[in-house]
Amino acid sequence: MPRLALVSIGIRRDLLAPLRYISKFELLHFYRRSVYGDLTVEDLDATLRAYSSPLDLYQQLVRAKPAVIQGVEPFSYYTQPYLWACYCAARKTDAALLVATLENRPLEVKFGNARAFVLRKFLSWYFQRACLILVLNQGARENVLACGGETVQVQSAMWGVWGVDIQEFFPRVARDPNMPPTILFAGRLHPEKGVFVLLDAFAAVHARLPHARLVLVGEGPARNLLEQKIRQQNLALAITLTGVIKHREMVNLFHQADVFCAPSITTRQWAEQVGAAALQAMACGIPIVSTRSGAIPEYIPDGAAGILVEEQNAPALADALLNLLTNPQRASEMGQRGRAYACLHYDAHANVQRGETLVLEHCVKRNAHRL
Known part of the structure; x- marks a missing residue:
């Protein structure tokens, strides 16, 4: 079974819990911190790996030798050192590079022309080396394409934000008549x-x-x-x-x-x-x-x-x-x-399965990375 390394900056339960549905990969999830403090001991399992710095992340990824590495959100100056660590680890281990993004603000609006130009130059190079880019909204798709992402490798998918566990979140049986609006x-x-x-x-x-x-x-x-x-x-x-x-x-x-x-x-x-x-x-x-x-x-x-x-x-x-x-x-x-x-x-179980199929097809079976 191929090994998939997911890299996050922060984790929280609604994004972490659906990962239990991953079945086509051996999962390792690398994270920097728990951002909302909503995790309990039972939410944490052996797939999680904390890292302390970009160098530590790189070293852990190299030791893990995954088949696929998904880097952090690319459209951020803060994440660039971690993104670079993911790229270097992918090159070192010959892993396929996977991108997932939901940033939907136009880069010139968010960063200004000069900083957007610099970010776009780096990401254009980074995206061309990715086997697959998954976007969660139309704005993210436009940002990717504006950075030179190839249309054929950009797919819409609920990946990273998986949706909702429809067994855990379900309608109430009846409204309490004594409850105020x-x-x-x-x-x-x-x-x-x-x-x-x-x-x-x-x-x-x-x-x-x-x-x-x-x-x-x-x-x-x-x-x-x-x-x-x-x-x-x-x-x-x-x-x-x-x-x-x-x-x-x-x-x-x-x-x-x-x-x-x-x-x-x-x-x-x-x-x-x-x-x-x-x-x-x-x-x-x-x-x-x-x-x-x-x-x-x-x-x-x-x-x-x-x-x-x-x-x-x-x-x-x-x-x-x-x-x-x-x-x-x-x-x-x-x-x-x-x-x-x-x-x-938005069924998280179904969305994980759909996403896995895409990643398996584009990043493993086709060996499409170009490092």
Whole structure:
């Protein structure tokens, strides 16, 4: 069985757990750190290898002698030393080089012309030596092609972000009739995640539905200011900030929610790349209210599984939330369609199997690397 080395900077449970479905390769997963602290002892297994530096990564990869090496996200200056370590190890061991990327911001916009030019020059060379490039959204595909990635070796696949475990994330049996109308947000408490727009939208929702509740899951740099604004708007009794919740416990919060809201905002540096929490909500049969930031329209069918509104538009966000909170029949039907769509497109088990087949065909059977 060929050995596959996956290299990550950070790991978290929703991205780590589906790796147990890999069956066509002997897996080794190299990582720098656990970024969310949501892993328990039972989540860690013998496939994991921590590394401390690019040199340490290179040395461990060479000792492992994998058939395929997947490097880290390429469209980042921070990751370049680790990317170089992956390339050098692939050359040393004659391993095939695999690329996976979800970065969807145009390089000139994110980095400026000069830095984008330098990054593109290096990545053009790097991509030409890859056996396969897997992209998770259209923006990532455009970035790859702008760096000279050959069309024939670029494939769309949920690889790295695998989707959702549809057995672990499932619809609730019935709604608790005593539960107040509840909106759920899960993500970084950061302006680019739209938390302040959501707060303004919820104020309008609460004015119409005084018993409505908002649950904010996560931590981030905006927490203190968010708490201050919540107090200023006299919404402290209606809004709960839970802090970080372990991934395996999120299904309970989805079962207590009527709507999941992801009001992401595109910035120069960032746009939504997949939206893993929204996929989990869909798998739980919860309708989505979100924006058209980045790849969100690629993953959430507007009008079927959710309602998409323009970014930074609190009145439109409030209208969409009220539309679903006051129309439980529509919300239920939308949630059912979302569950069906998630099972068809975002089943992590199926996505791992599809991705494995691609990697096996392009990187092992064809021995397509050009180092």
